Amino acid sequence: MTVDSSDNDLSPTIETVGWVGSAQNGCVRLIDQTLLPGMFTRIDCQTVDQVWEAIKMLRVRGAPAIGIAAAFGALLGARSQGTESIESVRSALHDATAHLRTSRPTAVNLFWALDRMDRTVEAEASRLSDPSALLERLLTEARAIQDEDRAMCRSIGRFGAELLKPGQGVLTHCNAGGLATADYGTALAVIFSAAEQGKSVHVFADETRPLLQGARLTAWELQRRGIPVTLICDNMAAQVMKEGRVQAVVVGADRIAANGDTANKIGTYSVALAARAHDIPFYVAAPSSTFDLSLPDGASIPIEQRDPREITHGFGYATAPEGIEVYNPAFDVTPATLITALITERGVIRPATREAIRDLIGS
Ligand code: MRU
Secondary structure (H helix, E strand, O other): OEEEOOOOOOOOOOOOEEEEOOOOOOEEEEEOHHHOOOOOOEEEEOOHHHHHHHHHOOOOOOHHHHHHHHHHHHHHHHOOOOOOOHHHHHHHHHHHHHHHOOOOOOOHHHHHHHHHHHHHHHHHHOOOOOHHHHHHHHHHHHHHHHHHHHHHHHHHHHHHHOOOOOOOEEEEOOOOOHHHOOOOOOHHHHHHHHHHOOOOOEEEEEOOOOOOHHHHHHHHHHHHOOOOEEEEOHHHHHHHHHOOOOOEEEEOOOEEEOOOOEEEEOOHHHHHHHHHHOOOOEEEEOOHHHEEOOOOOHHHOOOOEOOOHHHHOOOOOOOOOOOOOOOOEOEEEEOHHHOOEEEEOOEEEOOOOHHHHHHHHOO
16 A cells, blocks of 8 residues: 655545556556544555455545445456466455445445446446457446546535525435535535535534544545534534524435434434424435335345444543443434435435335435
């Protein structure tokens, strides 16, 4: 793995993860998000194991970005057993996608993107005779996943901005910004798009324990784009709502079941409950790739359990007694009944019912 920390000259949007070089010799380049906001560093992954580790350790994170990283990672895997024959590329690609599927369980975008890579190799392996042409085709597919996500984020932003009014306070949880997607984000796309339309809003960013994606990433993204933002601890959200500072909540999603139940970063459910108690609209912004219509409801969404040390040693030293029992689910599920609307690239689903979701997403 090589590292480049020289480039902090970002365009208005951020390329979180991408492919550099040719299909035969290139690699996956990604921003190491574990180092933000202190260090802006891009790392190059040359092997599928390095991409797996980057996903597992949250160097690249956020549902759509995980899917994009995995798609490019699958290409690294495809050429790992030699590129002499179509069959070696085909079987290596399947090995790589199977391995990448074990990195994180909750965000369905990972599986959605890997399914696309699997389907592509199956469709093209019988048609093509040149292994390098097959690698090219796999790169084209991974790039398409990235490009489509970029377009979906812009569209989510446009639909979502219609729901905000100038001067509103908007609370968000975790990071669903450019860092979590191809660029521009989902929940933050709504805020960026509103700002571009001249509707200035003030964001309250939950810091998002235990890994502080809100403090480290959302606050950083909003600050560098000049959007007014106030950082709060997670346990302050209800009080900030009671004080009348918040008129809307917008969050992202990792997986949305057929009935609208939504898995997102742990703590989202509490925010939704607090929003309902204060009669504040609670919006979930997500692309169609985040919907999993094979699951009837949120009860069957797999929830990732993470290392207890993220809670006991999250600040680099022990903040709890040695040997303490810890529970560390990375996500929770917000019931559809608490969601005012789902903002997708195809339009706004309001209310979030099984029928409305099927009509917009199920085709
Ligand atoms: O554990 P993370 O940082 O990958 O969790 C990310 C989230 O929960 C985001 O809100 C979600 O993936 C949506 S990103 C557009």
